[in-house]
Amino acid sequence: MKKKYFWIVYFLFDFLTAIVSWFLFNYFRKIYIEKYHFEITFKLIVTSFSITVFWLTLYGIYGNYKKVYKKYRIREISQTISQSFTGCIFIFFILLLDDKINTYQDYYRLFIVLLATHTTLTLFPRIVLTSNIVKKIHQKKIGFNTLIIGSSQKAKDTFLEITNLKKGTGHFFIGYVSTNDAKDQLFQSGLKNHGNYSGISKIIKEYSVEQVVIATEPSEHQKINSIINDLANFNVEIKVIADMYNILTGSVKMNSIFGALLITVSPEIMPSWQKILKRIMDVSISGFAIIILSPIFLILSILIKIDSRGTILFQQERIGIHNSRFKILKFRSMYLDSEKNGPQLSSENDTRITRIGRFMRKTRLDETPQFYNVIKGEMSLVGPRPERQFFIDQIISKAPHYKHISKVKPGITSWGQVKYGYAENVDEMIARLKFDLLYVENMSLTLDIKILFYTIIIILKGSGK
Numbered sequence: 001m002k003k004k005y006f007w008i009v010y011f012l013f014d015f016l017t018a019i020v021s022w023f024l025f026n027y028f029r030k031i032y033i034e035k036y037h038f039e040i041t042f043k044l045i046v047t048s049f050s051i052t053v054f055w056l057t058l059y060g061i062y063g064n065y066k067k068v069y070k071k072y073r074i075r076e077i078s079q080t081i082s083q084s085f086t087g088c089i090f091i092f093f094i095l096l097l098d099d100k101i102n103t104y105q106d107y108y109r110l111f112i113v114l115l116a117t118h119t120t121l122t123l124f125p126r127i128v129l130t131s132n133i134v135k136k137i138h139q140k141k142i143g144f145n146t147l148i149i150g151s152s153q154k155a156k157d158t159f160l161e162i163t164n165l166k167k168g169t170g171h172f173f174i175g176y177v178s179t180n181d182a183k184d185q186l187f188q189s190g191l192k193n194h195g196n197y198s199g200i201s202k203i204i205k206e207y208s209v210e211q212v213v214i215a216t217e218p219s220e221h222q223k224i225n226s227i228i229n230d231l232a233n234f235n236v237e238i239k240v241i242a243d244m245y246n247i248l249t250g251s252v253k254m255n256s257i258f259g260a261l262l263i264t265v266s267p268e269i270m271p272s273w274q275k276i277l278k279r280i281m282d283v284s285i286s287g288f289a290i291i292i293l294s295p296i297f298l299i300l301s302i303l304i305k306i307d308s309r310g311t312i313l314f315q316q317e318r319i320g321i322h323n324s325r326f327k328i329l330k331f332r333s334m335y336l337d338s339e340k341n342g343p344q345l346s347s348e349n350d351t352r353i354t355r356i357g358r359f360m361r362k363t364r365l366d367e368t369p370q371f372y373n374v375i376k377g378e379m380s381l382v383g384p385r386p387e388r389q390f391f392i393d394q395i396i397s398k399a400p401h402y403k404h405i406s407k408v409k410p411g412i413t414s415w416g417q418v419k420y421g422y423a424e425n426v427d428e429m430i431a432r433l434k435f436d437l438l439y440v441e442n443m444s445l446t447l448d449i450k451i452l453f454y455t456i457i458i459i460l461k462g463s464g465k
Contacts, residue, residue, distance in 0.1 A: 080122055087118070143171055145210050149179060173191055212231060226400060239263060281381065290375075363459050381411055418458065
């Protein structure tokens, strides 16, 4: 089975163990607690499937079916125990707390049996599957296409260190890219030299690279930031040799891979369960806002038409997550042909802004049609503001780390937007960038709520720039 479909095996075993554990629990419940004979009824069958859907949903929220080939046993055990405890607590208070019992000790017995049965049955096939994956990785039967970026000698040392280990590490090396214009074939080790770093984009796509190991010489440490910035546009896992740690900033995760100490750069930005809740929050709030604000939308539409000729809504191409392009929606706040001389940023006293447009920009009401972009999945409520490619090119020429912004969906509001409002020039965009980068590296639902709170204050005060 292909790697991308192997999660189905975990899913099927979770499905079976959830049903079996619930049947066994109900057998114990009827025979030993209620002192009644056990029988399979239609109600039990329906309840079993409902409980199973609950468990599978919980596992999905926690990201159990993502990157199953990168699981390891200790983590599998701890995750299964914590998830089982969370789920059993929920089931106990929703379904079991009203059960007829003889003494309160029966509640403890019910919960312990439910937890022990479900955890044991769920954990056993998971450990077997994960152990089999780990075994195949150690035997070098399973791995991930890996590219080394660095200088000849350091790449050689890193490659030999990893490949000479007795147990495989999951790296299938497809070759090496030089950062110092090396002309040689690197070394007689079978590692292909793909040439100069300038062709990195083509190589990653052509060979379906999943992991990149950066191995530069100490004198080349300055290159690390530019390499990481360039790789931000690709969905690859970035690792660097351990002596790079002192120059890295942000959140990193260190992994000792059987003797080869590597640092994983830019792990998951948000836990899977938070990503799902963030999306649920995006859709529900946006849908609610569209309904509640519909009378205001009608009034603004009339005022925009009265104030100046032109369309009510304004569409413009922006760059979203992973450099995807989409059409952002706004209420038109400027006169027609306001950019006939090319792309321009607005300023506080911009004569191109209409009278109603000035009010809408102060209160952020011009951005409200973007709730539709959020529902479509092109944007989020909170995230870095999306820019046009014209200005992105200018920003990147001065601040290459802007590329990290593309790792997340753009938002209607952002930390930078709350702090700076609309940027009037590229330098202000760059000044605003540090707050957006901080947001990307520290994304959480708590931070989203804080930003939304301050955005609401700006709207109510009409103090937006």
